[in-house]
Amino acid sequence: MPVNETLSNYSDMAYATSVVIYIAAMLLYFGEFAYGRVATAARTREAALVGAEKSSEAKDVVGHVPAQPKRPLAERLGGMAVSMTVLGALVHFGSLLTRGLATGRVPWGNMYEFGSAICLAAVVAWLIVLFRQLRNARREATPAQLRGLGGFLMLPVTLLLFLSGTVLYAEAAPLQPALQSYWIVIHVAAAIVSSGALLFAGVASVLYLLRCRYENNPLKMAKFGSRLPTSQALDRMAYRATVIIFPVWTFAIVAGAIWAEAAWGRFWGWDPKETCAFIAWIVYAAYLHARATAGWRGVRSAWINVLGLAVMIFNLFFVNLVVTGLHSYAGL
Amino acid sequence: MRDHLTTALAFLRNTWRGLTSMRTALVLLFLLAMAALPGALIPQRSLNRSEVDKYFQQHPDIAPLLDKIGMFEVFSSVWFASIYVLLFISLIGCLLPRCWEYYKQWRSKPVRTPRNLGRLPHHAEKTLDDTSVDEAIAAAKTRLRGWRMVEHTEADGARSISAERGFLREVGNLVFHFALVGLLIGLAGGKLYGYEGQVIVVADGSEFCNSGTYNYDSFRAGLSVDGTQLSPFCVKVDDFDVDYQPNGQVANYRVGMQYQSGEGLETNTWQPYTLQVNHPLRTAGDRIYLTGNGYAPRFTVTWPDGQQRTSLVQWQPMSPQTMLSQGATKFDQPGVTDEVQRRQSQLAITGLFAPTAAFDGKILSSGFPDLLDPTAAIDVMRGDLGLDSGRGQSIFGVDQSMVEQGRLNRVARENVRVGEEIRLDDGTTVRFDGVERWANLQVSHDPFQTSVLAFAVLIIFGLGTSLIVKRRRIWVRAAPHPETGESPAARTVVEVGGLARTDQAGYGEEFARIADDLLGADVDHSPQPRADAGTARERKS
Numbered sequence A: 001m002p003v004n005e006t007l008s009n010y011s012d013m014a015y016a017t018s019v020v021i022y023i024a025a026m027l028l029y030f031g032e033f034a035y036g037r038v039a040t041a042a043r044t045r046e047a048a049l050v051g052a053e054k055s056s057e058a059k060d061v062v063g064h065v066p067a068q069p070k071r072p073l074a075e076r077l078g079g080m081a082v083s084m085t086v087l088g089a090l091v092h093f094g095s096l097l098t099r100g101l102a103t104g105r106v107p108w109g110n111m112y113e114f115g116s117a118i119c120l121a122a123v124v125a126w127l128i129v130l131f132r133q134l135r136n137a138r139r140e141a142t143p144a145q146l147r148g149l150g151g152f153l154m155l156p157v158t159l160l161l162f163l164s165g166t167v168l169y170a171e172a173a174p175l176q177p178a179l180q181s182y183w184i185v186i187h188v189a190a191a192i193v194s195s196g197a198l199l200f201a202g203v204a205s206v207l208y209l210l211r212c213r214y215e216n217n218p219l220k221m222a223k224f225g226s227r228l229p230t231s232q233a234l235d236r237m238a239y240r241a242t243v244i245i246f247p248v249w250t251f252a253i254v255a256g257a258i259w260a261e262a263a264w265g266r267f268w269g270w271d272p273k274e275t276c277a278f279i280a281w282i283v284y285a286a287y288l289h290a291r292a293t294a295g296w297r298g299v300r301s302a303w304i305n306v307l308g309l310a311v312m313i314f315n316l317f318f319v320n321l322v323v324t325g326l327h328s329y330a331g332l
Numbered sequence B: 001m002r003d004h005l006t007t008a009l010a011f012l013r014n015t016w017r018g019l020t021s022m023r024t025a026l027v028l029l030f031l032l033a034m035a036a037l038p039g040a041l042i043p044q045r046s047l048n049r050s051e052v053d054k055y056f057q058q059h060p061d062i063a064p065l066l067d068k069i070g071m072f073e074v075f076s077s078v079w080f081a082s083i084y085v086l087l088f089i090s091l092i093g094c095l096l097p098r099c100w101e102y103y104k105q106w107r108s109k110p111v112r113t114p115r116n117l118g119r120l121p122h123h124a125e126k127t128l129d130d131t132s133v134d135e136a137i138a139a140a141k142t143r144l145r146g147w148r149m150v151e152h153t154e155a156d157g158a159r160s161i162s163a164e165r166g167f168l169r170e171v172g173n174l175v176f177h178f179a180l181v182g183l184l185i186g187l188a189g190g191k192l193y194g195y196e197g198q199v200i201v202v203a204d205g206s207e208f209c210n211s212g213t214y215n216y217d218s219f220r221a222g223l224s225v226d227g228t229q230l231s232p233f234c235v236k237v238d239d240f241d242v243d244y245q246p247n248g249q250v251a252n253y254r255v256g257m258q259y260q261s262g263e264g265l266e267t268n269t270w271q272p273y274t275l276q277v278n279h280p281l282r283t284a285g286d287r288i289y290l291t292g293n294g295y296a297p298r299f300t301v302t303w304p305d306g307q308q309r310t311s312l313v314q315w316q317p318m319s320p321q322t323m324l325s326q327g328a329t330k331f332d333q334p335g336v337t338d339e340v341q342r343r344q345s346q347l348a349i350t351g352l353f354a355p356t357a358a359f360d361g362k363i364l365s366s367g368f369p370d371l372l373d374p375t376a377a378i379d380v381m382r383g384d385l386g387l388d389s390g391r392g393q394s395i396f397g398v399d400q401s402m403v404e405q406g407r408l409n410r411v412a413r414e415n416v417r418v419g420e421e422i423r424l425d426d427g428t429t430v431r432f433d434g435v436e437r438w439a440n441l442q443v444s445h446d447p448f449q450t451s452v453l454a455f456a457v458l459i460i461f462g463l464g465t466s467l468i469v470k471r472r473r474i475w476v477r478a479a480p481h482p483e484t485g486e487s488p489a490a491r492t493v494v495e496v497g498g499l500a501r502t503d504q505a506g507y508g509e510e511f512a513r514i515a516d517d518l519l520g521a522d523v524d525h526s527p528q529p530r531a532d533a534g535t536a537r538e539r540k541s
């Protein structure tokens, strides 16, 4: 099937646009993070914990209180950051959609498209967490604190998108024979969703480690640490994201094995990508076990989660680009 | 003596306990991940032998050392095996007592209502007017349908319910871990009883039968496979189609073939099949894959005495993009019985083959992978091919030591297109007749594959269940209001307390809903502002 050049050009334009929007969103998040008044944030958090005051305070925290005299600048920045993120995600989705339409196949047939889709998954995971937390009766962080995470998630996302769009960019083209299978929809989609969610979890764990340093000694990183959500909230976000996605990740690997049985003649052969997927799986399994083992909760298990993210990123870049294996067709 | 025995027993017991503790399992998990890492970083013999050879050339100092400790065969090394064997012993040691414990828990009743529900992580309380203790308890029982429940009546006239839910979590957990063990057994079975062979079949109606390992170009047998009992079937490769995109990328491979197995073998009937990437042929318990392809040029040699020989031998693609190939087609002069004379008159046609000729000066290269302008750049060598030397030699080249010793000499070098001919000094002619495609077929057999798949599915479901289901408890106590005496209607103090038994955030929402239903919407059921409402399980471990 021939590639539709017009659509593919639209896709590239949407891609570039979404990167610009994301960068703007990131700067806005960081703006709120840098100029937000810690005192307000701290006060609202206390309020959230002390039940009696909670309901009254909580309402104006949600943000759509009508005639509040003047919303502080920082909070307005945060609100804009979220809107920009939503807009960016829509444009980004449009970019993937048009590429899929241009080529008449799933838009994740090479590393450029795959990297792009992972980033979209991470952004969507972030938006889901954000909106769920805001609706949650038992809120663990103020919206301002929560949005503090946004910039730190957008940072790796924009970096990854930038890399994908420049170094890894590939022209829209049909799939090669090895990839012509419905398993590309199943296996790769599961890999994308899990990679995106695990990216979010990893960022939450990194921030958890930083926040812990601050909580253990409030003099350390006083400005930075105090603006983050509590360590407990960060830990829980990381854990929940990992717990939800771990079965999906397992499924992605099993689906890969089923596909490999049809494509490569064996379901498992310790190909570099398979080995790395296995290692990442073990590390995340260790993370879940560590969370249930006395003496390993908290900082130690957060480090394991960060290690898991490192293995995932290694798997994405190093194994695709440096090592030659059966997955290399997916390369550039 | 007795002392020694007790010490030894104590040692054994402690070792066992240590091995089966969660912490050990964690450490072993990490070790396993670390041990697998070199498998991704260092080339592995089982995957890519030539990469290993290259590594030896590039790092002559450390490669032999790495080889000694098994770094090129990580996944069949002793240390890798010992880690996972220990891990699985630890796993089984963990699992068996847990099954028993789970069984006991399942048989036992939910624990009694704690005296002070206010100290639980989740708590709500309200005084309900116009409700008697019995009514409150009955309402709670209806609301908690589906929970395991027991009722207690307390000394001061209060009644309480303790309820528990989420036993599936532990079931899922056990299923997951047992399935891991099952998966490992399935893998081991495959290693014992599986086999895998590679064979090149030229797409001109050539046949291949799975009747013995000698029919294969290479064969990897499982530990209990001796090659005498391969699944019987035959295949015949009729044609091979490749569709190319304009840029030379392959759009599609299609192998037109026929096969016979089972009854078909007895009646000698052939079934047609189109073999494609991602669509292996499954028959007789084996799978047949298309794993590679290339070209086989056909040459005819005519000796001065009029004798003729034609040969069709696969050449090896050097680049998948252009399919420029190299190879050697070897001939013995027919009718020569004298050994010495024979070793002076053997011929080899070696060189390059391009499906679409493109010249780089005089050097042949290929411009496109399809057969648009097939051309061969060949050296004709005459002399001793060294075929009787007892040394194995590549089918894609000549023995260079024969060339170096001057026993094999070049007698012509030319570029030939299909139909063209070279005349040698002694009058022998070499004609390039045409080209066929060949397919590399892989035959695989693994009788344990389905059970591995079944265990993998169990692993996913077990994981899902054990991570999503929450073990949680709820207690409801209804007591008559102390000041109930003056009012005509009954007033009842209803208290609800909740505890998540497992490390799982999110119980709060469910608790809130139940509390709302039992007490009315306007109660306060916030979690206790405790640093980290530790769960029962944590405190125990």
Ligand code: HEM
Pocket (backbone or CB within 6 Å): A108, A109, A110, A111, A114, A178, A179, A184, A187, A188, A191, A195, A252, A253, A255, A256, A257, A258, A259, A260, A261, A263, A264, A267, A268, A269, A273, A274, A277, A278, A312, A315, A316, A317, A320, A327, A330, A331
């Ligand atoms: C046991 C077998 C397999 C395993 C464990 C496996 C594992 C993975 C993993 C972990 C990813 C995510 C990559 C990353 O994060 O960098 C991935 C992506 C992918 N896999 Fe597989 N896979 C297997 C089999 C297959 C097969 C048989 C095919 C196709 C013939 C395939 C095609 C792909 C593609 C196209 C991607 C997208 C990645 C990219 O474009 O770089 N996989 N696989």
